[in-house]
Amino acid sequence: MDELKAVIHTVPEVVDLVGAENANLVLQTSEQNGEQKVKPVLQAVFTHFMSASKEIVTDAVNRLINRLHKESEVRLLTEKELLVLRLENQYPSDIGVIAAFFLNHVKLNPGEALYLGANEPHAYLSGECVECMATSDNVVRAGLTPKFIDVQTLCSMLTYKQGFPEILRGVSMNPYVNKYIPPFEEFEIDHCVLPKGERVVFPSVPGPSIFLVTAGEGMMNTGSPKVYKTTEGDVLFAPAGTEVSVSSESELHLYRTGINSKFF
Helix, strand or coil, X not given: CHHHHXXXXXXXXXXXXXXXXXXXXXXXXXXXXXXXXXXHHHHHHHHHHHCCCHHHHHHHHHHHHHHHHHHCCCCCCCHHHHHHHHHHHHCCCCHHHHHHHHCCCCCCCCCCXXXXXXXXXXXXXXXXXXXXXXXXXXXXXXXXXXXXXXXXXXXXXXXXXXXCCCEECXXXXXXXXXXXXXXXXXXXXXXEEECCCCEEEECCCCCCEEEEEEECEEEEECCCCCEEEEECCCEEEECCCCCEEEEECCCEEEEEEECCHHHC
Protein backbone atom coordinates (compact mmCIF):
# COMPACT_ATOMS: atom_id res chain seq x y z
CA MET A 1 0.00 0.00 0.00
CA ASP A 2 2.90 2.34 0.75
CA GLU A 3 4.22 1.94 -2.81
CA LEU A 4 0.82 2.83 -4.26
CA LYS A 5 0.64 5.89 -2.03
CA ALA A 6 4.05 6.95 -3.35
CA VAL A 7 2.72 6.58 -6.91
CA ILE A 8 -0.26 8.80 -6.03
CA HIS A 9 2.15 11.44 -4.70
CA THR A 10 4.63 11.32 -7.59
CA VAL A 11 2.74 10.34 -10.76
CA PRO A 12 0.03 12.92 -11.51
CA GLU A 13 -1.08 11.02 -14.60
CA VAL A 14 -2.15 8.10 -12.40
CA VAL A 15 -4.20 10.46 -10.22
CA ASP A 16 -5.90 11.79 -13.36
CA LEU A 17 -6.89 8.26 -14.35
CA VAL A 18 -8.06 6.98 -10.96
CA GLY A 19 -9.78 10.23 -9.99
CA ALA A 20 -9.23 12.46 -6.96
CA GLU A 21 -11.78 10.60 -4.83
CA ASN A 22 -10.09 7.23 -5.36
CA ALA A 23 -6.65 8.78 -4.88
CA ASN A 24 -7.71 10.17 -1.50
CA LEU A 25 -9.19 6.78 -0.61
CA VAL A 26 -5.79 5.19 -1.17
CA LEU A 27 -4.03 7.79 0.95
CA GLN A 28 -6.50 7.24 3.80
CA THR A 29 -6.17 3.43 3.73
CA SER A 30 -3.58 1.49 5.70
CA GLU A 31 -2.56 -2.14 5.51
CA GLN A 32 -3.42 -2.24 9.20
CA ASN A 33 -7.07 -1.92 8.16
CA GLY A 34 -6.89 -5.58 7.12
CA GLU A 35 -7.36 -7.36 3.81
CA GLN A 36 -11.16 -7.19 3.91
CA LYS A 37 -11.04 -3.39 3.87
CA VAL A 38 -7.96 -2.94 1.68
CA LYS A 39 -9.08 -5.24 -1.17
CA PRO A 40 -12.25 -3.25 -2.04
CA VAL A 41 -10.18 -0.07 -2.18
CA LEU A 42 -7.61 -1.59 -4.52
CA GLN A 43 -10.33 -3.10 -6.69
CA ALA A 44 -12.23 0.19 -6.98
CA VAL A 45 -9.08 2.15 -7.82
CA PHE A 46 -7.75 -0.34 -10.37
CA THR A 47 -11.14 -0.85 -12.03
CA HIS A 48 -11.65 2.90 -12.42
CA PHE A 49 -8.14 3.22 -13.79
CA MET A 50 -8.46 0.37 -16.30
CA SER A 51 -11.89 1.56 -17.45
CA ALA A 52 -10.71 4.97 -18.68
CA SER A 53 -11.63 5.78 -22.28
CA LYS A 54 -9.10 5.43 -25.07
CA GLU A 55 -8.96 9.21 -25.52
CA ILE A 56 -8.24 9.84 -21.83
CA VAL A 57 -5.62 7.08 -21.72
CA THR A 58 -3.87 8.39 -24.84
CA ASP A 59 -3.71 11.89 -23.39
CA ALA A 60 -2.39 10.65 -20.04
CA VAL A 61 0.26 8.44 -21.64
CA ASN A 62 1.44 11.26 -23.90
CA ARG A 63 1.70 13.68 -20.98
CA LEU A 64 3.56 11.10 -18.90
CA ILE A 65 6.07 10.35 -21.64
CA ASN A 66 6.69 14.03 -22.36
CA ARG A 67 7.19 14.73 -18.66
CA LEU A 68 9.64 11.86 -18.23
CA HIS A 69 11.68 12.93 -21.25
CA LYS A 70 11.98 16.44 -19.82
CA GLU A 71 12.82 15.24 -16.32
CA SER A 72 15.45 12.85 -17.68
CA GLU A 73 17.47 15.93 -18.63
CA VAL A 74 17.83 17.00 -14.99
CA ARG A 75 17.66 13.74 -13.01
CA LEU A 76 18.10 10.00 -13.31
CA LEU A 77 14.82 8.25 -14.00
CA THR A 78 13.77 5.38 -11.76
CA GLU A 79 13.80 1.80 -13.01
CA LYS A 80 9.99 1.82 -13.23
CA GLU A 81 10.02 5.08 -15.20
CA LEU A 82 12.55 3.66 -17.66
CA LEU A 83 10.31 0.61 -18.02
CA VAL A 84 7.35 2.87 -18.80
CA LEU A 85 9.31 4.55 -21.61
CA ARG A 86 10.19 1.16 -23.06
CA LEU A 87 6.62 -0.11 -22.87
CA GLU A 88 5.26 3.02 -24.53
CA ASN A 89 7.67 2.49 -27.40
CA GLN A 90 6.24 -1.02 -27.88
CA TYR A 91 2.58 -0.27 -27.12
CA PRO A 92 1.84 3.43 -27.76
CA SER A 93 -1.18 4.85 -25.92
CA ASP A 94 -1.82 1.54 -24.12
CA ILE A 95 -3.26 1.55 -20.60
CA GLY A 96 -0.69 -1.12 -19.74
CA VAL A 97 2.05 1.49 -19.99
CA ILE A 98 0.78 3.31 -16.90
CA ALA A 99 -0.50 0.11 -15.27
CA ALA A 100 3.17 -0.76 -14.75
CA PHE A 101 3.06 1.55 -11.72
CA PHE A 102 0.58 -0.84 -10.08
CA LEU A 103 2.67 -3.99 -10.59
CA ASN A 104 5.99 -5.40 -9.41
CA HIS A 105 8.83 -5.21 -11.93
CA VAL A 106 10.56 -8.58 -11.57
CA LYS A 107 13.88 -9.46 -13.20
CA LEU A 108 14.79 -13.15 -13.26
CA ASN A 109 18.36 -14.37 -13.63
CA PRO A 110 19.19 -17.65 -15.41
CA GLY A 111 18.03 -20.55 -13.24
CA GLU A 112 15.43 -18.50 -11.36
CA ALA A 113 11.66 -18.93 -11.57
CA LEU A 114 8.53 -17.49 -10.06
CA TYR A 115 5.05 -18.85 -9.61
CA LEU A 116 1.71 -17.10 -9.75
CA GLY A 117 -1.54 -18.28 -8.27
CA ALA A 118 -4.81 -18.12 -10.17
CA ASN A 119 -6.21 -14.66 -10.94
CA GLU A 120 -2.92 -12.81 -10.47
CA PRO A 121 -2.15 -10.19 -13.15
CA HIS A 122 1.17 -10.47 -14.97
CA ALA A 123 2.85 -9.39 -18.18
CA TYR A 124 5.87 -11.00 -19.80
CA LEU A 125 8.16 -8.23 -21.06
CA SER A 126 11.40 -9.56 -22.53
CA GLY A 127 13.93 -12.36 -22.57
CA GLU A 128 13.43 -16.11 -22.92
CA CYS A 129 11.54 -18.21 -20.42
CA VAL A 130 9.44 -21.35 -20.20
CA GLU A 131 5.90 -20.96 -18.85
CA CYS A 132 3.84 -23.81 -17.48
CA MET A 133 0.16 -23.25 -16.73
CA ALA A 134 -2.43 -25.40 -15.04
CA THR A 135 -5.36 -26.48 -17.21
CA SER A 136 -7.56 -23.43 -17.76
CA ASP A 137 -10.08 -22.05 -20.23
CA ASN A 138 -10.02 -18.58 -18.75
CA VAL A 139 -7.11 -16.39 -19.89
CA VAL A 140 -8.25 -12.76 -19.62
CA ARG A 141 -6.27 -9.82 -21.03
CA ALA A 142 -6.56 -6.09 -20.49
CA GLY A 143 -3.45 -4.42 -21.92
CA LEU A 144 -0.07 -4.74 -23.66
CA THR A 145 -1.55 -7.11 -26.22
CA PRO A 146 -3.10 -7.06 -29.69
CA LYS A 147 -5.50 -9.82 -28.58
CA PHE A 148 -9.05 -9.51 -27.25
CA ILE A 149 -9.34 -7.36 -24.12
CA ASP A 150 -11.95 -7.77 -21.37
CA VAL A 151 -11.30 -5.15 -18.70
CA GLN A 152 -14.39 -5.69 -16.56
CA THR A 153 -13.93 -9.45 -16.29
CA LEU A 154 -10.27 -9.04 -15.42
CA CYS A 155 -10.90 -6.44 -12.72
CA SER A 156 -13.66 -8.54 -11.17
CA MET A 157 -11.58 -11.72 -10.90
CA LEU A 158 -8.23 -10.44 -9.56
CA THR A 159 -7.16 -11.27 -6.00
CA TYR A 160 -5.65 -7.82 -5.29
CA LYS A 161 -3.05 -9.40 -3.07
CA GLN A 162 -0.04 -7.24 -2.29
CA GLY A 163 3.64 -8.08 -2.01
CA PHE A 164 6.59 -9.26 -4.08
CA PRO A 165 6.41 -12.74 -5.64
CA GLU A 166 8.60 -15.51 -4.26
CA ILE A 167 11.59 -16.36 -6.45
CA LEU A 168 12.31 -20.08 -6.82
CA ARG A 169 15.88 -21.21 -7.45
CA GLY A 170 15.15 -24.89 -7.64
CA VAL A 171 16.45 -27.95 -5.84
CA SER A 172 19.43 -29.81 -7.29
CA MET A 173 18.49 -33.41 -8.13
CA ASN A 174 21.89 -34.28 -9.63
CA PRO A 175 24.73 -32.34 -11.34
CA TYR A 176 22.54 -31.65 -14.38
CA VAL A 177 18.94 -31.27 -13.16
CA ASN A 178 17.21 -28.65 -11.02
CA LYS A 179 13.63 -29.22 -9.86
CA TYR A 180 11.15 -26.36 -9.31
CA ILE A 181 8.21 -27.21 -7.08
CA PRO A 182 5.49 -24.56 -6.74
CA PRO A 183 3.09 -24.69 -3.76
CA PHE A 184 0.20 -26.20 -5.72
CA GLU A 185 -0.50 -29.70 -6.99
CA GLU A 186 -0.96 -29.19 -10.73
CA PHE A 187 2.66 -29.35 -11.91
CA GLU A 188 6.40 -29.18 -11.26
CA ILE A 189 9.26 -28.47 -13.68
CA ASP A 190 12.72 -29.99 -14.08
CA HIS A 191 15.40 -28.00 -15.92
CA CYS A 192 18.28 -30.03 -17.36
CA VAL A 193 21.55 -28.74 -18.81
CA LEU A 194 23.49 -31.75 -20.07
CA PRO A 195 27.07 -31.23 -21.31
CA LYS A 196 28.18 -32.90 -24.53
CA GLY A 197 28.76 -36.63 -24.14
CA GLU A 198 26.98 -36.96 -20.79
CA ARG A 199 23.94 -38.99 -19.78
CA VAL A 200 21.19 -38.47 -17.21
CA VAL A 201 18.19 -40.55 -16.15
CA PHE A 202 14.79 -39.13 -15.24
CA PRO A 203 13.27 -41.71 -12.87
CA SER A 204 9.74 -42.96 -13.43
CA VAL A 205 6.97 -40.97 -11.76
CA PRO A 206 3.32 -41.90 -11.09
CA GLY A 207 2.02 -39.37 -13.60
CA PRO A 208 2.73 -38.53 -17.26
CA SER A 209 5.50 -36.12 -18.29
CA ILE A 210 6.19 -33.74 -21.16
CA PHE A 211 9.77 -33.03 -22.28
CA LEU A 212 10.70 -29.87 -24.20
CA VAL A 213 14.13 -29.49 -25.84
CA THR A 214 15.19 -25.83 -26.11
CA ALA A 215 18.79 -26.21 -27.33
CA GLY A 216 21.27 -28.82 -28.52
CA GLU A 217 20.93 -32.37 -29.79
CA GLY A 218 20.74 -35.71 -28.07
CA MET A 219 19.05 -39.08 -27.74
CA MET A 220 16.20 -40.21 -25.51
CA ASN A 221 15.02 -43.73 -24.75
CA THR A 222 12.60 -45.38 -22.37
CA GLY A 223 14.09 -48.84 -22.12
CA SER A 224 12.50 -50.05 -25.34
CA PRO A 225 14.59 -50.83 -28.43
CA LYS A 226 13.51 -47.57 -30.07
CA VAL A 227 15.74 -44.53 -29.46
CA TYR A 228 14.47 -41.02 -30.14
CA LYS A 229 16.83 -38.44 -31.63
CA THR A 230 15.99 -35.01 -30.20
CA THR A 231 16.87 -31.48 -31.20
CA GLU A 232 15.80 -27.92 -30.43
CA GLY A 233 12.02 -27.51 -30.53
CA ASP A 234 11.17 -31.19 -30.02
CA VAL A 235 8.41 -32.11 -27.55
CA LEU A 236 8.08 -35.65 -26.23
CA PHE A 237 5.38 -37.29 -24.10
CA ALA A 238 6.26 -39.96 -21.53
CA PRO A 239 3.45 -42.06 -20.00
CA ALA A 240 3.19 -42.54 -16.25
CA GLY A 241 5.69 -44.97 -14.80
CA THR A 242 8.25 -44.42 -17.57
CA GLU A 243 11.97 -44.03 -16.85
CA VAL A 244 13.59 -41.76 -19.45
CA SER A 245 17.30 -41.82 -20.26
CA VAL A 246 18.83 -38.82 -22.03
CA SER A 247 22.27 -38.56 -23.65
CA SER A 248 23.74 -35.51 -25.36
CA GLU A 249 25.54 -35.12 -28.68
CA SER A 250 26.07 -31.42 -27.95
CA GLU A 251 25.22 -29.37 -24.86
CA LEU A 252 21.54 -30.16 -24.39
CA HIS A 253 18.97 -27.94 -22.66
CA LEU A 254 15.58 -29.43 -21.86
CA TYR A 255 12.63 -29.11 -19.50
CA ARG A 256 10.36 -31.79 -18.08
CA THR A 257 6.99 -31.03 -16.54
CA GLY A 258 4.52 -33.32 -14.85
CA ILE A 259 2.12 -33.48 -11.91
CA ASN A 260 3.64 -32.05 -8.74
CA SER A 261 5.30 -34.86 -6.80
CA LYS A 262 3.58 -33.53 -3.66
CA PHE A 263 0.32 -34.80 -5.15
CA PHE A 264 1.32 -38.46 -4.86
